[in-house]
Amino acid sequence: MRLQLFLIMPAIAGLAVAETDVHFGVASITSFETARVAAFCSGDASAGRMAEPCLITFLFHPARGGVLKQAIVTLAPGTGDFLDLRGTEAGAGGSPVEIIPCIRVGRGGAFASFQSFDNFTARTRLLALWGGPPDFRPGKGEFAPAGITPFDMARVSAFCSDELTLTGLPAEACDVEFKFHDLSGRLLKQSTITLQPGAAGSLDLRAAEAGITSGRGEIQARMTVGRGAAVGGLRVIDTLSGRTNALANPSSLAQ
Numbered sequence: 001m002r003l004q005l006f007l008i009m010p011a012i013a014g015l016a017v018a019e020t021d022v023h024f025g026v027a028s029i030t031s032f033e034t035a036r037v038a039a040f041c042s043g044d045a046s047a048g049r050m051a052e053p054c055l056i057t058f059l060f061h062p063a064r065g066g067v068l069k070q071a072i073v074t075l076a077p078g079t080g081d082f083l084d085l086r087g088t089e090a091g092a093g094g095s096p097v098e099i100i101p102c103i104r105v106g107r108g109g110a111f112a113s114f115q116s117f118d119n120f121t122a123r124t125r126l127l128a129l130w131g132g133p134p135d136f137r138p139g140k141g142e143f144a145p146a147g148i149t150p151f152d153m154a155r156v157s158a159f160c161s162d163e164l165t166l167t168g169l170p171a172e173a174c175d176v177e178f179k180f181h182d183l184s185g186r187l188l189k190q191s192t193i194t195l196q197p198g199a200a201g202s203l204d205l206r207a208a209e210a211g212i213t214s215g216r217g218e219i220q221a222r223m224t225v226g227r228g229a230a231v232g233g234l235r236v237i238d239t240l241s242g243r244t245n246a247l248a249n250p251s252s253l254a255q
Helices: 005-013
Strands: 017-023 027-029 033-041 054-062 069-075 080-086 097-118 124-129 137-142 146-148 152-160 174-182 187-195 200-206 217-238 244-248
Touching (some): 027 033, 033 054, 033 069, 054 080, 097 200, 152 187, 187 200, 187 217
Antiparallel strands (some): 027 097, 033 097, 054 097, 152 200, 174 217
16 A cells, blocks of 8 residues: 555544544445545654554445455554545445445554545545544434535435444444424424444435425434434435535534
């Protein structure tokens, strides 16, 4: 794997992590795109100690569970690396395919990012910086308003944790309810699914289902986890190309 620092330096705007799993939620790529998970090993000393090398595992999971691709690297402080997954490797053909990008930091502290870019132009389509621990939990996950046009589709997704519980027991299946509302509070669409540990699911809302036939309209997504622990995400997808134009995690309550 060739080191290309200039491609991953934007991740420094994220948050340093140590000995943890970095989950970006559910994403998707087309056959014309490449997904990239990247890490930059912090060169900053902490608590009077010298910065240490980072042990990094890059992972791509399919939505049904399992592993699509992975690599383990050791990074010297102040350096970075990445792992790419082409859409064809993930099985994308005429339609996009769902993936779960992850990074495991076994030692050291690293800044992490997820990107997708066009195979022909190499231009970045989507950049997500990891900014905190994954919000695997039961209960409700709210998303702030997001805008869509007649050429867009909103997708709210959940990934069911397959990690051991705090008591050391195996993870359980997740019961998840998805909902979309407009800004007047009117329910536009809802669905309830059960996800096995390590699997993902989603609900789509097209603009026409929200009554958006021209211009731009705002919608609000919500997911409720009644059993198990899941992490959610909201995407805005171009209906013509299938490309993801925006990826967001649940919002924090401002008060």
